[in-house]
Amino acid sequence: MRNNPKALTGLVALGVFVLFAVVGPWLAPFDPSTRSNDLLQPPSSAHWFGTTHLGQDIFSQVLVGTRSVIFVGAVAGVVATVLSVLVGVTAGYLSGSAGEGLSALSNVFLVIPALPLIVIITSSLPETSNLTIALVIGLTSWAWNARVLRAQTLSLRRRDYVEAARANGESTWRIILFEILPNLTAVIASGFVGTVLFAVISEITLAFIGVSDAGGWNWGTVLYWAQSQQALTQGAWWWFVPAGLAIALLGTALSLVNFGIDEYVNPRLRTRSSTRGVRMRVGFTPVLAKETS
Amino acid sequence: MKERILEVRGLNVDYGLGPESVRAVRDVDLTLHRGEVLGLAGESGSGKSTLAYGMTRLLPPPGIVAGGEVIYTLDDGSTVDLLRIRDADLRRLRWSEIAIVFQGAINSLNPVQRISTQLVDVLKAHSARSTPKARQDRARELLGLVGIASDRLHSYPHQLSGGMRQRVMIAMALALEPRVVIMDEPTTALDVVVQRQILRTLVELRERLGFSVVFITHDLSLLVEFSDRIAIMYAGQVVEEATSADLYRTPLHPYSDGLLHSFPALKGPRRELSGIAGSPPDLRSMPGGCPFHPRCGRAMDVCATRTPVLGQSTAGRSVACWLHPVSVG
Amino acid sequence: MSYLLKRIGFYLLTVWAAVTINFFVPRMIPGDPVQALITKQRGQMTSEAVRSLYVLFGLDKDESLASQYFSYLGQLLRGDLGMSFTFFPSPVADVIGDGLPWTVGLVGITTVIGFFLGTAAGAVVGWRRGTWADSLIPVTTFVSSIPYFWLGLVAIALLTGPGSFFPASGAYEIGLVPNWDWQFIGSTVQHGLLPGFTILISSVSGWILSMRNMMVTVSSDDYVTVAHAKGLPERRVMLAYAARNALLPNVSGFALALGFIVGGTLLVEIVFSYPGLGLQLFQAVGAKDYPLLQGIFLIITLSVLLANLLADVAYLALDPRTRREG
Numbered sequence: 001m002r003n004n005p006k007a008l009t010g011l012v013a014l015g016v017f018v019l020f021a022v023v024g025p026w027l028a029p030f031d032p033s034t035r036s037n038d039l040l041q042p043p044s045s046a047h048w049f050g051t052t053h054l055g056q057d058i059f060s061q062v063l064v065g066t067r068s069v070i071f072v073g074a075v076a077g078v079v080a081t082v083l084s085v086l087v088g089v090t091a092g093y094l095s096g097s098a099g100e101g102l103s104a105l106s107n108v109f110l111v112i113p114a115l116p117l118i119v120i121i122t123s124s125l126p127e128t129s130n131l132t133i134a135l136v137i138g139l140t141s142w143a144w145n146a147r148v149l150r151a152q153t154l155s156l157r158r159r160d161y162v163e164a165a166r167a168n169g170e171s172t173w174r175i176i177l178f179e180i181l182p183n184l185t186a187v188i189a190s191g192f193v194g195t196v197l198f199a200v201i202s203e204i205t206l207a208f209i210g211v212s213d214a215g216g217w218n219w220g221t222v223l224y225w226a227q228s229q230q231a232l233t234q235g236a237w238w239w240f241v242p243a244g245l246a247i248a249l250l251g252t253a254l255s256l257v258n259f260g261i262d263e264y265v266n267p268r269l270r271t272r273s274s275t276r277g278v279r280m281r282v283g284f285t286p287v288l289a290k291e292t293s
Numbered sequence: 294m295k296e297r298i299l300e301v302r303g304l305n306v307d308y309g310l311g312p313e314s315v316r317a318v319r320d321v322d323l324t325l326h327r328g329e330v331l332g333l334a335g336e337s338g339s340g341k342s343t344l345a346y347g348m349t350r351l352l353p354p355p356g357i358v359a360g361g362e363v364i365y366t367l368d369d370g371s372t373v374d375l376l377r378i379r380d381a382d383l384r385r386l387r388w389s390e391i392a393i394v395f396q397g398a399i400n401s402l403n404p405v406q407r408i409s410t411q412l413v414d415v416l417k418a419h420s421a422r423s424t425p426k427a428r429q430d431r432a433r434e435l436l437g438l439v440g441i442a443s444d445r446l447h448s449y450p451h452q453l454s455g456g457m458r459q460r461v462m463i464a465m466a467l468a469l470e471p472r473v474v475i476m477d478e479p480t481t482a483l484d485v486v487v488q489r490q491i492l493r494t495l496v497e498l499r500e501r502l503g504f505s506v507v508f509i510t511h512d513l514s515l516l517v518e519f520s521d522r523i524a525i526m527y528a529g530q531v532v533e534e535a536t537s538a539d540l541y542r543t544p545l546h547p548y549s550d551g552l553l554h555s556f557p558a559l560k561g562p563r564r565e566l567s568g569i570a571g572s573p574p575d576l577r578s579m580p581g582g583c584p585f586h587p588r589c590g591r592a593m594d595v596c597a598t599r600t601p602v603l604g605q606s607t608a609g610r611s612v613a614c615w616l617h618p619v620s621v622g
Numbered sequence: 623m624s625y626l627l628k629r630i631g632f633y634l635l636t637v638w639a640a641v642t643i644n645f646f647v648p649r650m651i652p653g654d655p656v657q658a659l660i661t662k663q664r665g666q667m668t669s670e671a672v673r674s675l676y677v678l679f680g681l682d683k684d685e686s687l688a689s690q691y692f693s694y695l696g697q698l699l700r701g702d703l704g705m706s707f708t709f710f711p712s713p714v715a716d717v718i719g720d721g722l723p724w725t726v727g728l729v730g731i732t733t734v735i736g737f738f739l740g741t742a743a744g745a746v747v748g749w750r751r752g753t754w755a756d757s758l759i760p761v762t763t764f765v766s767s768i769p770y771f772w773l774g775l776v777a778i779a780l781l782t783g784p785g786s787f788f789p790a791s792g793a794y795e796i797g798l799v800p801n802w803d804w805q806f807i808g809s810t811v812q813h814g815l816l817p818g819f820t821i822l823i824s825s826v827s828g829w830i831l832s833m834r835n836m837m838v839t840v841s842s843d844d845y846v847t848v849a850h851a852k853g854l855p856e857r858r859v860m861l862a863y864a865a866r867n868a869l870l871p872n873v874s875g876f877a878l879a880l881g882f883i884v885g886g887t888l889l890v891e892i893v894f895s896y897p898g899l900g901l902q903l904f905q906a907v908g909a910k911d912y913p914l915l916q917g918i919f920l921i922i923t924l925s926v927l928l929a930n931l932l933a934d935v936a937y938l939a940l941d942p943r944t945r946r947e948g
Contacts, residue, residue, distance in 0.1 A: 104632065108632075108639045111633075111878070111881055113880075114882060114885060115882075115885025115888070116884075116903065116918065116919045116923070117643070117919065119903060119907060120644075120647055120916060123907050123910065124651045124912065204769060205889055208769075209889070209892065209903070209908075210907055211907060223771075223772065227775070232778050232779050232790075233790075235779075237779055240772070240775050244768065244769070244776070247769055248764060248767050249767075251766075251767025255763050256763070259763075262835070278310055278357065279752040279753065280751075281752065282850065283350075283847060283849075284380055284383070284850070285350040285353075285358055286357050286358065287350065287376045287377070346847075351850060351851050353847060384854075384855070387851055387852065388853045389853065392851075393851050395844055395847070395851075400844035401844050401845055401848045402848075403862070403863050404867065405870070405941060406862065414858065415854070418853055419853060449942040451943050
């Protein structure tokens with residue numbers, strides 16, 4: 001990881017967001033819900049990101065909202081990752097109809113459009129808190145990773161050392177825990193990061209269409225109010241630009257971390273493709289100038 | 294017979310650039326004459342394939358040709374350096390002058406296109422004026438050459454057996470009647486019976502068509518039977534070069550001797566199989582002196598400190614070993 | 623053929639799963655939403671409509687779960703998705719029927735165009751690795767992390783307004799009657815451009831990234847080196863050897879990603895007040911119009927499965943290894 005600048009940049013940016021999630025509510029200059037007389041003001045030294053139609057400080061809303069975003073992303077990521085490991089590894093390890101059944105289950109969840117499913121479930125729930133939203137997202141978005149893990153497990157199962165362990169009569173659980181799982185770490189990590197990204201976008205999307213933690217703030221609720229109060233037609237660009245940029249930055253940070261993991265897993269992707277002015281090219285191996293030979 | 298067709302001079306091939314780079318082929322000189330079969334042998338990792346792909350500029354990233362010349366003599370007697378001609382010229386020379394049969398035909402064929410398409414592709418690229426009908430006929434004729442029924446022409450690669458795929462690759466290599474064919478372990482992935490059949494086909498075709506061959510394999514006893522001259526590679530360098538007969542009778546380098554005893558001879562008297570202890574050196578941390586000395590049963594003090602160079606030994610043969618003092622120059 | 627039959631069997635299983643989810647989810651709704659509606663409409667509802675809603679919500683307390691389930695299935699098979707609360711007294715099926723063509727037109731066309739454009743661009747970027755094309759990667763990464771709807775908001779803020787060519791909302795000019803004349807079609811295209819470009823920009827970048835990675839991976843496969851060794855023209859090697867093979871995982875990726883993409887694109891409709899399923903979903907969430915929500919979920923699932931089936935057929939045509947030939 002250390003000599004992978006992409007992953008490092010992503011991890012640092014991610015760390016900053018997590019830090020804001022923890023200390024954001026204390027750092028925020030205003031209470032995000034408190035109204036003031038500065039109605040719909042553009043950014044100023046008092047209100048860095050401007051104010052809403054009720055005079056609320058948008059900077060504080062975005063800062064305080066970070067916690068909900070990171071919380072939902074992390075909880076949904078953990079739930080989905082645990083489920084995907086359970087279903088994926090089991091489906092890959094078990095032969096016969098049990099494995100096939102679990103694999104079919106994850107394929108079903110994969111092709112059912114996730115967002116509409118999450119919408120109908122969350123809007124039918126008696127109450128929506130950050131936790132229930134995170135759980136619904138986690139419970140519906142494990143299928144992709146389960147599929148990837150199943151394929152990986154299938155190929156690991158045929159490796160010599162696993163066959164040897166099985167021939168030695170080691171218990172299935174021991175083999176899975178000590179021979180298979182350690183080799184899946186990178187894939188599981190990449191799946192976790194991907195799910196966090198999906199969960200964050202889903203939570204924000206839900207909040208944007210009006211399903212969110214009552215009274216709480218996240219970047220999606222900021223955008224919900226901006227949209228419903230016609231921020232666009234009033235030219236209040238500052239109302240929706242900061243929250244959107246925050247999403248894009250967090251998303252980019254997560255993608256960068258995943259690129260790092262991808263390059264670790266698939267060495268062909270490592271871009272040391274042009275160093276010191278020599279372009280690596282398939283089919284025409286570069287020839288160094290005579291002097292350097 | 295002694296007309297040179299391909300000459301490699303001082304070739305260096307690296308993996309990677311700068312301080313992390315590893316030299317996989319070091320100062321290799323090699324000459325291929327017209328109509329000759331030149332064998333290139335060594336354990337896996339000895340650099341024999343890297344040499345072949347490096348001199349044709351087909352080595353995938355992070356491979357880099359770090360220096361040297363590859364002089365090819367054209368039909369009219371003029372010469373070109375393959376490492377320094379323009380891409381378009383190299384593309385024109387490829388396959389029409391130098392064709393390659395790659396290791397593992399399973400991966401050499403494009404899985405989503407018919408055999409016919411892949412054969413015709415070559416004909417189309419190098420002789421644009423031929424008619425589609427003529428190209429189809431030629432493709433059918435080529436398959437016949439390697440003993441494949443013409444009704445297989447429109448098959449996909451996955452519908453053919455491993456042996457058939459390798460035959461298709463040989464047919465494809467001969468499509469433009471090249472003067473040089475490089476074969477990189479062309480039969481390794483196949484079972485022994487198929488291996489023999491394909492080699493027999495190759496020998497016949499070479500006698501009929503008269504192309505020169507660079508034949509790469511780790512199986513030295515196969516080479517002894519099939520080639521005129523053999524170069525032995527170890528850790529990226531040529532350590533011995535001799536006619537097959539000489540090498541078989543009296544291998545000079547202890548490594549050649551070891552290689553010869555690693556495989557059962559295909560014919561002739563049985564030899565005792567001993568193999569070579571240890572494994573090839575890590576190219577990142579090569580031992581000082583002769584790279585082979587840690588594994589050599591006949592190593593002397595000098596072997597650990599000074600590197601022997603390839604030169605004419607007293608026996609009139611090329612070898613890089615302190616057991617056989619050479620006259621350099 | 624057996625491959626396709628297996629896929630169709632799998633899609634039927636998925637339809638059944640979606641229907642079953644739809645049967646159980648409403649049981650979590652607190653209180654009696656139907657009673658609330660009946661009170662609001664003050665007896666304007668026919669007893670038949672009330673009955674169908676009770677089946678939909680599983681409020682038939684006298685019946686066993688199994689018989690509730692079967693009467694629900696039977697109702698669906700007749701095409702009865704219940705009565706919409708917001709568009710009362712229109713049946714859900716009619717409401718969805720109004721929205722579906724707009725969504726299929728906007729989301730369907732732009733998703734397909736996005737896939738082709740992104741795949742083509744990704745093939746070029748992956749092939750030209752080590753040149754200026756690499757600098758596109760950070761840009762596309764950033765763009766693909768932006769939610770579709772936010773990009774729509776930015777597009778509206780920057781490109782619409784008084785005197786702008788692009789309308790900020792709707793699918794056609796207010797006052798026009800939908801029919802097949804040039805004025806209406808022109809207006810539809812004009813209204814569809816901006817939401818379309820929004821979806822295009824967001825979805826293209828994802829395909830560029832995945833196709834680029836596949837090209838890079840495939841480029842070091844042996845048959846590509848062989849194609850170079852054969853001295854084929856660069857274009858031929860890139861298209862017929864590298865891209866042709868890199869396309870396969872991208873097509874199966876297209877089928878798998880559809881569910882995700884559709885979710886994102888529906889949101890664009892909300893931002894642009896585009897009268898498709900996405901906007902109806904938004905209205906249904908706001909009004910707690912459960913029958914409409916469930917209906918939309920079912921229809922979207924069915925559409926995605928249909929698109930999946932088409933992608934399967936495309937894959938079958940592209941990869942000879944999945945075909946069984948005698």
